[in-house]
Amino acid sequence: MRILIIEDDALVADGMRRGLSQVGFAVDHVPSAELAEAALQQENFDLLLVDLGLPGVDGFELVRRLRRGGKSTPVLIVTARDALADRVGALDLGADDYLVKPFALPELAARCRALIRRSKSNSDSGITIGPLHLDIPRRETRVQSRAVDLTRREWAILECLALHAGQVVSKDRLQQAISSWDEGITTNAVEVYISRLRGKLGDDVAIRTVRGLGYRLDESVA
Amino acid sequence: MNRASAQRARGMTIRRRLLLILIGPLALLLAIGVVLDYAAGVVPLRAAFDQALINETLAAAAQLRARSGGTVEFDLPPQAIEMLRADKYDTVYYLVLGPHDEYVAGDEGLPSAAPDHENPTFLDAQFKGSAIRGVTYRHAMPAGVVTITVAETTNKRDQAWHRMLISILLTDTLQFAAILLLIWVGVRLGLRPLIALRAQIDSRSAQDLAPLDETHVPGEVRPLTQALNRLFATVRSNAQSQQQFLANAAHQLRTPLAGLQTQLELLRHDTDAAGVRERLIALLEGTRRLSHTANQLLALARAEPTATAAADFGDVDLRELAEEAVAKHFDRALRQHIDLGVEAARARARGSAWLLREMLANLVDNALAYTPADGRVTVRCGVTADAPAQGYVEVEDDGPGIPPDQRARVTARFYRPPGTSGDGCGLGLAIVDEIVRGHHATLEIGSGANDRGTRVRVTFPAA
Numbered sequence: 001m002r003i004l005i006i007e008d009d010a011l012v013a014d015g016m017r018r019g020l021s022q023v024g025f026a027v028d029h030v031p032s033a034e035l036a037e038a039a040l041q042q043e044n045f046d047l048l049l050v051d052l053g054l055p056g057v058d059g060f061e062l063v064r065r066l067r068r069g070g071k072s073t074p075v076l077i078v079t080a081r082d083a084l085a086d087r088v089g090a091l092d093l094g095a096d097d098y099l100v101k102p103f104a105l106p107e108l109a110a111r112c113r114a115l116i117r118r119s120k121s122n123s124d125s126g127i128t129i130g131p132l133h134l135d136i137p138r139r140e141t142r143v144q145s146r147a148v149d150l151t152r153r154e155w156a157i158l159e160c161l162a163l164h165a166g167q168v169v170s171k172d173r174l175q176q177a178i179s180s181w182d183e184g185i186t187t188n189a190v191e192v193y194i195s196r197l198r199g200k201l202g203d204d205v206a207i208r209t210v211r212g213l214g215y216r217l218d219e220s221v222a
Numbered sequence: 223m224n225r226a227s228a229q230r231a232r233g234m235t236i237r238r239r240l241l242l243i244l245i246g247p248l249a250l251l252l253a254i255g256v257v258l259d260y261a262a263g264v265v266p267l268r269a270a271f272d273q274a275l276i277n278e279t280l281a282a283a284a285q286l287r288a289r290s291g292g293t294v295e296f297d298l299p300p301q302a303i304e305m306l307r308a309d310k311y312d313t314v315y316y317l318v319l320g321p322h323d324e325y326v327a328g329d330e331g332l333p334s335a336a337p338d339h340e341n342p343t344f345l346d347a348q349f350k351g352s353a354i355r356g357v358t359y360r361h362a363m364p365a366g367v368v369t370i371t372v373a374e375t376t377n378k379r380d381q382a383w384h385r386m387l388i389s390i391l392l393t394d395t396l397q398f399a400a401i402l403l404l405i406w407v408g409v410r411l412g413l414r415p416l417i418a419l420r421a422q423i424d425s426r427s428a429q430d431l432a433p434l435d436e437t438h439v440p441g442e443v444r445p446l447t448q449a450l451n452r453l454f455a456t457v458r459s460n461a462q463s464q465q466q467f468l469a470n471a472a473h474q475l476r477t478p479l480a481g482l483q484t485q486l487e488l489l490r491h492d493t494d495a496a497g498v499r500e501r502l503i504a505l506l507e508g509t510r511r512l513s514h515t516a517n518q519l520l521a522l523a524r525a526e527p528t529a530t531a532a533a534d535f536g537d538v539d540l541r542e543l544a545e546e547a548v549a550k551h552f553d554r555a556l557r558q559h560i561d562l563g564v565e566a567a568r569a570r571a572r573g574s575a576w577l578l579r580e581m582l583a584n585l586v587d588n589a590l591a592y593t594p595a596d597g598r599v600t601v602r603c604g605v606t607a608d609a610p611a612q613g614y615v616e617v618e619d620d621g622p623g624i625p626p627d628q629r630a631r632v633t634a635r636f637y638r639p640p641g642t643s644g645d646g647c648g649l650g651l652a653i654v655d656e657i658v659r660g661h662h663a664t665l666e667i668g669s670g671a672n673d674r675g676t677r678v679r680v681t682f683p684a685a
Binding site: 009010011012014015016018019022053080081082083086087100101102103104105167168170208210211212213216 | 468473475478
């Protein structure tokens with residue numbers, strides 16, 4: 001997975017580059033938007049990490065130009081600016097996520113993985129979250145090398161959670177994911193399927209309950 | 223005038239003041255008008271009555287005959303006397319006295335006017351217990367001067383005066399009322415632009431710094447609205463420059479901190495020497511605390527009213543914010559083995575979504591910081607039962623709680639209750655307090671269920 005970091009602060013850029021390389025990404029770094037555009041002309045990246053406060057052409061303008069030029073590469077804004085206008089502006093322009101400095105490296109890596117996963121899951125055939133692998137066209141589930149047999153509704157719920165791994169998915173949403181087959185499914189039914197899924201997937205896969213809200217499928221069992 | 227009434231007078235509305243200023247002089251004018259109208263009416267009326275009296279007297283005088291022997295005879299047939307006395311309203315008296323003031327005819331004892339340079343002479347007197355108005359005519363005859371007095375009671379005149387007075391009073395009072403009404407309506411219409419301006423100002427939210435619409439503002443108050451608009455513009459630009467300053471400060475603080483923090487994290491993983499690693503972990507922890515404090519200071523500065531003035535207020539879904547806050551802090555709760563959950567009902571409030579998110583983040587942060595492992599933290603939102611229903615959000619934990627005597631102090635900046643551990647910088651509740659005040663909401667710090675833990679509730683004003 002190739003990541004391009006567009007960041008003018010050398011210390012931050014170096015930290016991000018090393019940190020992301022350590023967890024298995026191929027990382028390139030340019031200090032300005034102009035150089036980023038040149039790099040993007042020649043090569044393909046799976047994710048762009050963009051600082052907003054760049055010298056010359058700023059991060060906003062870079063994202064705007066990319067999106068106007070038809071590039072759909074996911075963009076994670078990594079910036080010191082956390083005012084509402086910056087956040088909303090960046091997301092409106094077509095950035096996919098927003099991370100405020102300073103950040104912890106594991107969080108940066110998790111966001112990068114989630115963004116890349118989301119951008120691939122529509123076209124690609126599989127989703128991998130830690131030891132869990134979902135083969136979407138075949139509707140097959142594996143935990144490490146073990147194949148897990150799921151019913152259609154269990155699959156629908158797991159697929160919904162996997163597509164939003166690391167994010168809380170509300171019970172209502174999960175209910176909607178399975179209600180296309182069956183009217184009158186209650187949220188209690190969702191609880192039942194979740195507990196069956198936990199049983200079938202084992203302890204290596206973490207489906208967390210967020211009380212009053214829903215469930216979250218986590219990348220790693222912390 | 224005591225102080226309270228002086229204050230009332232100062233705060234009096236222009237309408238009231240105008241009416242009060244005008245009503246006194248107007249009433250005086252009315253009184254003068256009544257007197258003048260009366261005087262103007264009375265003179266010709268009295269002249270007319272007096273003229274009739276003179277006519278009667280002259281007619282009577284024509285009936286006097288001189289008799290031989292120097293006496294005078296009043297030669298009036300009984301029908302003529304009847305005619306003379308006939309009057310619908312008044313009793314008519316007459317008296318004829320000879321040249322030596324001897325009685326000739328008529329009502330004895332009727333007073334006569336004293337001789338005067340005028341002839342006939344008028345008199346006002348009392349006769350038989352009633353007021354009378356009479357006229358005395360001295361008629362020169364060969365036998366001497368004969369005095370003829372004709373008098374009548376004043377019923378007719380009194381009644382006429384009375385009627386005239388009533389009609390004058392009536393018309394003048396009506397005029398007075400009409401003028402008052404006109405003034406009232408006029409003042410109302412005249413003040414309409416001012417009232418519209420007041421409505422325009424009333425309907426603004428406290429955060430609204432847009433200039434006032436001056437198109438219908440009358441010239442007299444335009445300097446006022448211009449001053450207000452200048453003030454708004456100044457506050458607006460101050461708020462903007464403060465926002466700009468904060469954005470720059472945030473950038474300058476956070477970028478090196480981000481570099482420092484990531485590099486320390488990397489070093490910690492790269493180092494095998496246990497002693498160095500321990501020191502790196504301590505350094506990293508210090509850097510994190512520094513980051514946290516910098517973030518909190520920036521948030522506090524941004525929550526201040528001078529900076530929030532520029533923030534866009536809108537309709538905020540409290541449920542969404544509550545759920546977001548829980549989702550955002552879920553990892554930390556997981557690490558600390560705290561059961562973090564949400565109990566959200568539909569609720570909305572007017573406010574800045576960004577600031578309210580910051581507020582909830584601080585409340586949840588605090589709850590997680592002071593709740594031991596295996597504790598429970600719940601974020602709730604909903605509407606109060608009373609009317610009008612007010613939206614609220616609250617965060618409840620089952621930690622040690624805040625003693626009642628310290629609850630008032632915990633919102634002070636950098637205040638940390640004695641004996642607290644944790645890495646807080648003591649700004650969390652100060653930020654919350656600032657945001658609560660900026661939203662005209664109320665902050666309640668109490669205990670949770672069964673008198674355990676802490677419950678912090680923010681109630682928003684009804685929409």
